[in-house]
Amino acid sequence: MEKRGLNKVDLIFEKIDAKEVLTKVFKMSPEKIIQQVLDSGLKGRGGAGFPTGLKWKYTAAVKESEKYIVCNADEGEPGTFKDREILDKVAYKVYGGMVIAGKAIGAKKGIVYLRGEYRFMLPQLMIELESFHKLIKQIGFEFKINYCLGSGAYICGEESALFESVEGGRGEPRNKPPYPTTSGVFNKPTAINNVETLVTAMMIITHGPESYSHLGTKDSRGSKVFSVSGDTPTPGIFELELGMSVQEFVNEFGDGDTKAVQVGGASGFCVPRKKFGSTIIGFEGVPTGGSMKLFNSSRSMYNVLHNYLDFFAEESCGQCTPCRVGCQQLLKGVQKVKKGEVKTTYLNELIKLADTMKVASKCGLGQSVGNAFRTIVENFREEIIY
């Protein structure tokens, strides 16, 4: 196991000269841009971790005059608030990443899908967008970015539900294939990337792929912005090199009484104290879109689980059976176990149900409900029952 320890990094929020970087990009071939991103080993920062370079390569390969870059700013995972900070501080780098991606795949149109609750940021973001449009026009880019606002549904962060939402439909995930690379928003080839991914791509182009891939581990290259919350004396946004263990993380951010860390939000994994040392934060261990929530011994893990399940029962789009009904069953099931209205062994049935949801749900939402459920129930069974 590669161990890197906890190292703070300043890349995402680093001030750069966008004009200089984008002028360089303007002269680069799409192939070269894609190769640099591939070489960097960057994986999507939204949580799923699909290699960004590969996504761009596939989208670039599709012969079609109209393509889209979509920036997924529908930051809805409970405990994640890093995209807000990024948009607040360095929106120009988000736009820059979109232009770079556009150049790479041959797209002239970009859409930022902004979380409905971030509507208050829009006036400022538009001002910055206007000056950014002027800048790239000077350089010679033909690229136009538009904003699209969500309405508060968690599911619209799922890429195909996001496309449906942009198109004016209900936010319901589509069947895949076809994948966004061939048929995304408006059924056109689309590269959809998280806010942080786009900024990271710009930084890779700025500093070169080597210096980036030097950071992190084999499976988790580079650094990542973490949203730290919960029982911690220092909540906030921190950019850290990937590859640290949960223990190292807790040493830095814990309050001395940390009993569990929820890595990756409601759809992520719960790591109990006994596994802190053996769990790496990253794709080789527990992946995260950035949400790190610490719980100390004053917290009831039943309440934590109940909270997550309540959230999912509410935020499932309701389209597919395993997710729509499964979330309700898990929620009602743990309630009944707690009240002693069903046998405690009913938890075993619920774990099997969570496994079915993982393999049979239509999209990532339903597939990941089981992560938190399983890890909390398995590690804190007594707190669920008593």
Added chain:
Amino acid sequence: MISLSINHQKISVQPGTTVLDAARKLKINIPTLCNHPDLCVAGNCRVCVVEQTGARTLIAACAMPVAEGMDIHTNTLKVRNARKHIVELLLSEHRSDCTKCYKNQKCELQALANEFAFGDTIFLDLIEDHQYTIDRSSPSFMKDDSKCIHCQRCVRTCTELQYISAIAVANKGAHQKISSFHDRPMSHVVCTNCGQCVNRCPTGALVEKTYIDQVWDAIYDKEKHVVVQTAPAVRVALGEDLGYNPGERVTGKMVTALRQLGFDSILDTDFTADLTIMEEGTELLTRLKKILVDGDKKLSLPMFTSCSPGWIKFIEHKYPEFLSNLSTCKSPQQMFGALAKTFYASKMKLDPSKIVSVSIMPCTAKKYEADRPEMRSSGYKDIDFVLTTRELAVMIKQAGIDFRNLESSHYDSIMGDSTGAAVIFGATGGVMEAALRTAYEIVTGREVPFANLNITPVRGMEGVKEATIKIEGCTNDWKFLEGVELKVAIAHGLVNANKIMRQVRKGKSPYHFVEIMACPGGCIGGGGQPIPTSMEIRKNRMKAIYSEDEHMVLRKSHENPDVIAIYKEFLGNPNSHASHELLHTHYVERESY
């Protein structure tokens, strides 16, 4: 071609084929629920999940296109466990009052439960956590959300086939439901009552409103004389609910069964279908004359048929500015109703207040139509009860009739005779064909110039059909039509009706006469027909309709002796004052939301 393996059997199929269809080619059955051959792929029930070697998750067979080298397994432990869970989950949100349910033994969820979920219930009952009310507001159907399993077949039907979207998905998560505009009752939204959703609902969430008990009460009431009429499309589909294959005609047995059920007069809607042709054909020719010769600016073309009450409500809601283009003819059902309590009553010396008029229809919108306030020209409610083909099958079963071994018999006289032109009303293009057979002959004195009277260009399943017929050799009265190329169009399914109407609204419609039926395939594919209905089944029923026509001695409406007689004795001429009193109606502009 794409090669793949399913359960170790190799197969090559066209690109774009789904795993489900490939498996079906190998005769491997994969259970489905949200899938319907008439509708787009949804992939949301997940009952059809199968295992693909190397894939992280199970895949939905209905939504997954085949790929080279795929290795699919449809019956692994993983698949079986998931399927059982999925069916159990659906059952946990479904009010399973199966023994009392109208869809008992015809329910697709019940069939799946029988295969995958017998024995102890795994999951908790979720019904008690929700508040459900049954929407009984429509005269045609009922909507019971407590039985809904969210497959969205109804939603896709209403949008894709009917261009109405009376029902749509609302809310998310545990609160997701199939709802109407602002959650209004179905009687107060833009709904045509076509019943296509009812026909596709896999459970008892959407069912027709049944009037079986009321009809039994009337039959048992010695004071009452119960008249029954049967629509053309019923005879080619009723058998399906009684153990016959799609497309087997059961006309004679149906008549005998109706007699055994205790109806007092067994009559035929086909009679008034022939009458409709006389009235509507005359109306069309008169309209053409007024426009072409008299230069009447108040009238316009095309003229639309008015037999389909779903279509009538569609145009009333969506294109009310063209209501004057509709033929004023009532539908055959309502013409029949008006005559049953007037002409028939006097001929049979019956007190019309003692007549109960029942119609057997392939349609749920007919239930609504019978309730329209315009439909009381006899001084009574012209049609008292409308039953669907399915409800008649239920009555036949209730009465313990051995349908298969019944002798055939004939309709009663006076309003029981009909021609082949009337029976084809049941298929898309049929009204047009029947009208052309008669109108052409009125105008030229000769039969339509098609072999064996079969006007093939207006037949078939294409969504919008068109034909041009050159009128030549007109008799003196119709000289103004000499050389005119009569342009006609036929649309079925309201999504196709909408295509015609858009063209009309743009002022670019080239047609003189347009036949529109609300349901795909026409009445043979009506919302009240046996379930399932699919393209293949509709085609079989259509074949049966045309074969019924070919087997008739008389195949032109104007040759129907009962029709000739009724004009002589009662109505005078087509479009006479008496016909206008009884056989014609008017329409109402309705709100479009």
